[in-house]
Amino acid sequence: MDVAPPSPSKTMKVLQADALVKQYERTVLEFVQQQSGHFVAVTDDPTFSSLLRSLLHKQLALAESCVTTVLDESRIVKDIQNALKNKQRVLVFIERVLGHKDISFLIKQIKTAFESAKIVVLSNEADVQSVAFLHEIGADNFIAKPISLNNLVEKVASTLKPQSKIGEIIEKGKALLAKGTYEAALKLAEKLLQIKPGSAAALMIKGDALYALNQKQMAVDAFLAASDNAPLYMEPLNKLVNFYRQEGDTARELEYLQALDKLSPLNVERKVEIGGAHLGLGNKQEAETVFDKALKQARKQASIRIKDVSQRIGDIYVRRDPVKAEAYYRKALDSVAGAHTEDEILIYNQLGMTLRKQGRWKEAVEEYRKALKIAPKDENLHYNMAMAMSEGKRYSEAVKMLEKALALNPRLHEKSPVISHNMGVVFHKQGNAATAKTFFEHALALDSSFESSRKMLASLE
Known part of the structure; x- marks a missing residue:
């Protein structure tokens, strides 16, 4: 029985696919051989490790x-540092979950510490919301296993x-923006839009160039x-x-924050x-609802510390509603109770100042005393x-505390005129005019x- 030869169109598709694979291989080879590139694989998946090798x-x-x-997990950043010592570029493969623990928080840390590093996240799940979130925190690409x-x-x-x-032209445009050659970037964006009308990437280059040119x-x-x-494009x-935000138009800022939240909830x-924007607009109930949602989401995501979210919400409330700020600072403290870290001391400090705002x-x-048990040498x-x-008119005790602070750091009052003035007021109230x-x-x-x-000086004359 004769076998019919493959059709010319099918043969062409196979040849084109082969050519693309060869192109991809050349890119990887250039990365290692010409750009001193190195791969770091943060994975406990033997199948993926075997495939990569x-x-x-x-x-x-x-x-x-x-x-x-x-x-x-504790060696990831150090190993990337070691790779960068002798290499110019690094590509990191990182599991979203390593040893049953969500380590996606490391993606942002890696991208912040090593801006040039490329990050590919590995996961067995690929839902749209998760992928959007991972890209937002620094992932350059995403692999849904198996592959x-x-x-x-x-x-x-x-x-x-x-x-x-087109991708190469877009990268050239980004490079022109980075160099500050905005007019050249604008011309290139216009040229690209003629080739590909409506290109979101080209429009972004155009927008960045126009903004830099004050248009x-x-x-x-x-x-x-x-x-x-590109409705799904968040940038x-x-x-x-x-x-x-820079224009001070909080209502429009909120509009686009909410649009982003729909894409990446x-x-x-x-x-x-979003909660902070609502609060700025006087929408107190809406702000509280969104803040509660933020905390609930943080509890679901093991990679996010409740302390960080609670503390940040407290910071937003501190000038507008000290009572609410106090509640969130206490939530932050509860989440790190007994940790005896700098974070805990900072929250005690913020809580103390919030209580003082309330008189x-x-x-x-009492909160400061708790903090001093952890850090007795914190001036x-x-x-x-x-x-x-001093606010409680216990001036003698206040002076003793200032003397302890100055013993720990004799130059404390040199930090700002406010600190120096406040010290002077306390000594003046205590009756020590010369020191004041x-x-x-x-x-x-x-x-x-x-x-x-x-x-105050005039009053002492």
Whole structure:
């Protein structure tokens, strides 16, 4: 029985697919051989590890030294640092869950510490919300396992550099923006829009260039057009949020924050921003509802510390509603109780100042005492306790606390004219005019326009 030969169209598709694979392989080879690139694989998945080594060592014949496998979460950052010592570029594969623990919080840490590092997140799940969130916190690409060898090399290559002519032009535009050659970037964006009308990436380059050239409304129009042409693309919305935040238009800022939240509802930090915007607009009930949602989401995501979210909400409330701020600072303290860390001390400090705003100086003193048990040599705690005692008109005790603070740091009053003035006020209230005068004079030396100290000095003459 004769077998019919493959059709010309089918043969062409096979040849094109083979050519693409070769292109992807060249990109990976260039990364290692010409750019001194290195791979760091944070994975406990033997199947993925085997596939990666098969690609690098068997298919591409690269040395085993081009990849480092990390299984210990605590060593990830150190191993990346070691790779960067002798290498120019690093691509990190990282499991979203390692040893049954969500380690996605490390993605943001890695991207912050090593901006040039490329990050590919590995996961068995690929729901839209999770992928959107991971991209927001720093992931450059995402691999849903299992994955084939050809798809792996395509993912790696596309993460390392654009694999199309248009992608290359877009990267060139971004490079022009980074160099500050905004007019050249604008011309390139216009050229790209002629080739590919409605390109969201080109519109983003255009918007960034126009904004840098102080053509703000035209920049906003470009960001809006980018969002309209790519409704799932979050970067244009982020630009609009930042624009209206700088303009002081909280209502429009909130509008685009909420649009982002619909696309990526797992982002706890943005929920806190939404709550803050509501509070700024006087929507107290809406703010509280969103803050509660943020805390609930944080509890679901093991990678986010309740302390961080509660503390940030407390910071938002502190000037508008000290009672609410106190409640959130206490939630933050409850989440780190007994940790005896700098974080705990900072929250005690913030809680003490919030209580003082409410006139509850005795309770503030008690919170400072708790903090001093953890950090007895923290001069700032002694100073803040002195201020609280002074507010309660316990001036002799306040002076003792100031003397302890100055013994720990003799230059504490040199930090700011406010601190020096406040010390002067306490010594003056206690009856030590000579010492008070010294602090008032120092406040004026730091800031000659500090009228409060000038008036106090005049009263001592």
